[in-house]
Amino acid sequence: FPRWYTASPVCTPSRYALLTGRHPLRSQGKLNTVLRWRASDRWHGLRQGEVTLPELLRQAGYFTAFVGKCPLGGQSRPGPGMPTRHGFDYFYGGLGCSL
Numbered sequence: 479f480p481r482w483y484t485a486s487p488v489c490t491p492s493r494y495a496l497l498t499g500r501h502p503l504r505s506q507g508k509l510n511t512v513l514r515w516r517a518s519d520r521w522h523g524l525r526q527g528e529v530t531l532p533e534l535l536r537q538a539g540y541f542t543a544f545v546g547k548c549p550l551g552g553q554s555r556p557g558p559g560m561p562t563r564h565g566f567d568y569f570y571g572g573l574g575c576s577l
Contacts, residue, residue, distance in 0.1 A: 485501055485502055486502055494524070496531070497524075497530045497531055497532070497564070498524075498528050498529065498530055498531070499531065500528075505528070524559050524564055526563070528564070530564045530565045531565070532544075532561075532564065532565030532566045533564065533565030534565075535565070536565055536567070541567050541568075542565060542566045542567050542568070543566060543567060543568040543569070543570070544561035544566040544568070544569045544570075544571065545569075545570050545571055546571045546572075547571055547572045548560075548561050548569070548571055548572065548573055559573075560573075
């Protein structure tokens with residue numbers, strides 16, 4: 479491939495764009511809600527109202543899986559940002575940006 483394009487030079491916003499089809503700055507809270515890391519923050523992860531590509535694929539009869547790191551939430555334990563809560567049927571990997 480001679481050219482590569484992405485919505486952002488860093489992983490979380492570019493994965494957000496790939497999963498939702500939206501530019502990261504058009505997210506709720508301009509992606510600030512996805513990038514929160516402190517335990518004191520109220521919300522971690524992709525909001526439940528966001529429509530994702532895996533949800534659309536599931537409706538079309540496909541089985542979806544997420545393997546690898548999941549930086550769309552920043553949590554170190556299962557929570558609202560889990561890939562299985564956003565259309566993926568199976569998840570194997572690490573939560574947050576560290577594996």
